[in-house]
Amino acid sequence: MVDVTDLDLLRSHEPIIRFTEGELFFPVAVEDYVAVCDLIERVPGDTPDVVVGQRGTVTLTRLAEVGASRSGPGLFLRLVDQPFSRGQTTLWRLRGERPRFRGANRLARVGILSRIIDALMRLSLLFRGTVATGTQAAAESLYRDRMRQGHHPYYGRVVRQGGYIALQYWFFYAFNDWRSRVYGVNDHEADWEQVVVYLAEQADGTTRPAWVVFSAHDEVGDDLRRRWDDPDLTLVGDHPVVFAGLGSHSGAYLAGEYLTSFEPPAFHRLLALLRTVTRTLLPWTRDSSHAGIGIPYVDYARGDGVSVGPGQKREWTPVIIDDTTPWVFQYQGLWGNDTADPLGGERGPAGPRYERSGSVRQSWGDVVGWSGLAKVAPNPHVAADLIRQRLDELQDEVQALTAQLVADRTKLRADAASGVAVTRAQESQIDALAAQRVALDDERRRLEGRLDTPPPEVGPHDHLHHRHLPAATGSKARRRVLAFWSALSTPLILIIIANSFRPGATASLRALIVMAVLVLLTIEATARRQLFRFLATLAVIAAAAVAAFFVAGLIVFKGWHVTVAIACALLAIVLLITNLRELSRD
Numbered sequence: 001m002v003d004v005t006d007l008d009l010l011r012s013h014e015p016i017i018r019f020t021e022g023e024l025f026f027p028v029a030v031e032d033y034v035a036v037c038d039l040i041e042r043v044p045g046d047t048p049d050v051v052v053g054q055r056g057t058v059t060l061t062r063l064a065e066v067g068a069s070r071s072g073p074g075l076f077l078r079l080v081d082q083p084f085s086r087g088q089t090t091l092w093r094l095r096g097e098r099p100r101f102r103g104a105n106r107l108a109r110v111g112i113l114s115r116i117i118d119a120l121m122r123l124s125l126l127f128r129g130t131v132a133t134g135t136q137a138a139a140e141s142l143y144r145d146r147m148r149q150g151h152h153p154y155y156g157r158v159v160r161q162g163g164y165i166a167l168q169y170w171f172f173y174a175f176n177d178w179r180s181r182v183y184g185v186n187d188h189e190a191d192w193e194q195v196v197v198y199l200a201e202q203a204d205g206t207t208r209p210a211w212v213v214f215s216a217h218d219e220v221g222d223d224l225r226r227r228w229d230d231p232d233l234t235l236v237g238d239h240p241v242v243f244a245g246l247g248s249h250s251g252a253y254l255a256g257e258y259l260t261s262f263e264p265p266a267f268h269r270l271l272a273l274l275r276t277v278t279r280t281l282l283p284w285t286r287d288s289s290h291a292g293i294g295i296p297y298v299d300y301a302r303g304d305g306v307s308v309g310p311g312q313k314r315e316w317t318p319v320i321i322d323d324t325t326p327w328v329f330q331y332q333g334l335w336g337n338d339t340a341d342p343l344g345g346e347r348g349p350a351g352p353r354y355e356r357s358g359s360v361r362q363s364w365g366d367v368v369g370w371s372g373l374a375k376v377a378p379n380p381h382v383a384a385d386l387i388r389q390r391l392d393e394l395q396d397e398v399q400a401l402t403a404q405l406v407a408d409r410t411k412l413r414a415d416a417a418s419g420v421a422v423t424r425a426q427e428s429q430i431d432a433l434a435a436q437r438v439a440l441d442d443e444r445r446r447l448e449g450r451l452d453t454p455p456p457e458v459g460p461h462d463h464l465h466h467r468h469l470p471a472a473t474g475s476k477a478r479r480r481v482l483a484f485w486s487a488l489s490t491p492l493i494l495i496i497i498a499n500s501f502r503p504g505a506t507a508s509l510r511a512l513i514v515m516a517v518l519v520l521l522t523i524e525a526t527a528r529r530q531l532f533r534f535l536a537t538l539a540v541i542a543a544a545a546v547a548a549f550f551v552a553g554l555i556v557f558k559g560w561h562v563t564v565a566i567a568c569a570l571l572a573i574v575l576l577i578t579n580l581r582e583l584s585r586d
Helices: 006-012 030-034 060-069 086-094 112-124 135-146 178-182 265-281 380-417 424-452 476-500 507-527 531-558 560-585
Strands: 016-018 038-041 049-052 075-078 152-161 164-176 188-201 207-214 225-227 239-244 256-262 295-301 316-320
Touching: 006 152, 006 164, 006 316, 030 060, 030 164, 038 060, 049 060, 060 075, 075 188, 086 135, 135 164, 135 178, 178 295, 188 239, 207 239, 380 424, 531 560
Parallel strands: 016 239, 152 316
Antiparallel strands: 038 049, 038 075, 152 164, 164 188, 188 207, 207 225, 256 295
16 A cells, blocks of 8 residues: 555645635745734733744744743734834835735625614724734734745645544735725734545545535535535546635635624623514515614625635645644644734634634544534445444444333332322322333334445535525626715714604604605615615505504503403404314315
8 A cells, every 4th residue: 555644635635715806815834924013911900021032033932932932822922013004005006016806795795784883993903902004014014025926835734533633824924904905894913714525434545535624714514525526526636626805815716705794792692682673674685694773894705816726726735734843733822913912813813723812723633523413424324333333332222221120110119009109299200200211212213224335425414504605796797886876875874863853853853854864774775776665664564563452542532351251352353263264174
């Protein structure tokens, strides 16, 4: 048998990353990055202390040494010590060779309430620890001038676990400029992303690619991974293609523009309530899991820009890492500036092995369980062996349970026969044992049937709870109309509502304000081709309001006795009609 090294395995399935036209930051060598950083330690209650501050003196070796002497969180690397001024940033933006990007208006894709919440979130940046304006420009200049261009390493790791060989590809970026670039969720110095290819071990000792994972926003467990034969997955030979988000570097399986939403954890319950209200009142928000309530963002993963990988103009330089790699194991700090953002989004990330807290990432320590594969056998032979093993365990469990049930039932009957009072709790305990034995017998029969028949056909998407797909873009003219309306309508509605609360506002003015808001919402519904549904919703709400007003009037003018009598009479009529319909069907 040919001895296949870890490097051979990694090279055989190297991913191809296709970036969006306009991307400023591509995978870079970590030694290039740390060489232009300061190494700083944050001590609770004190001013951050510069541990290694002379640019060019931070190396991977030095990073590991300091990390070993200061274990746990607290250390962080700072790339930009002085953000660009407004003038410098303007000159940077006017630079002729700077990659350009033009995106669609993200707020045109969502409802009015989402646009209002987005405005509030933008205001919150004034009170959070955030990456300062001008940091993106300064970081890109350092990246372009001080780090090797065209040199794109990945940091590869091979893990054998649970019948799988996991090929981990880690990619390091000097900066995540999603917010600055395309109004995304956040900016932060440094960015670690990964791709994992899972090779399933076969009965004959060979392996075959079975699953792949791209790191993505808000996806966990089963939703992270896609099967190797998934039609959403693009393959070039044995190399999966990743479509990277502009600025965010998040991985997508299909090229396109992804609408996502962010919900601050502190407001989860409030947003859930508002989502219910807005989907009731605004029908164009009902058909999307991201529209309605939530802070909307677009991840542009068009794949129309630079490509890096096998057979591309730019190729990878592999670097093997594992738990013995000093800078991976010893350094537990952040790889970018620690802004102390309480929401976490603007802080630099920790390295491949660690979370920001200093704990080991699940994707490092349990790469099979992280993607939900702990419950998935690598091949049918292993699955059959596991079923047989479970059948043996079930036989032992049923025998033990039967013996306990016989003993407990004998004791209970003996107590009853001798006049000892038997409690309901004792009977319930025996009932529970009997029910447990029935469940074990049922499980045994199901497993025996599975051994005698081929496994059921499983589709490539059957394991997914949520399949994230690109958003429909629509015609260019319609996008422009919605973009213009989105920019105008939200501040207009807020101004109209504000006038209803000003001192001296009369009832007639407030009525006019309600009418004005309804007119604006009608325009919104028309622009989104949901006018009929919106008018139907208004009609239902109006009917409910009239009914409520009628009931209230009955209570006030006729008394609650008459109201109850009328309600009972109406209920009797409904029941009579229902019962007659059932009789007519016999």
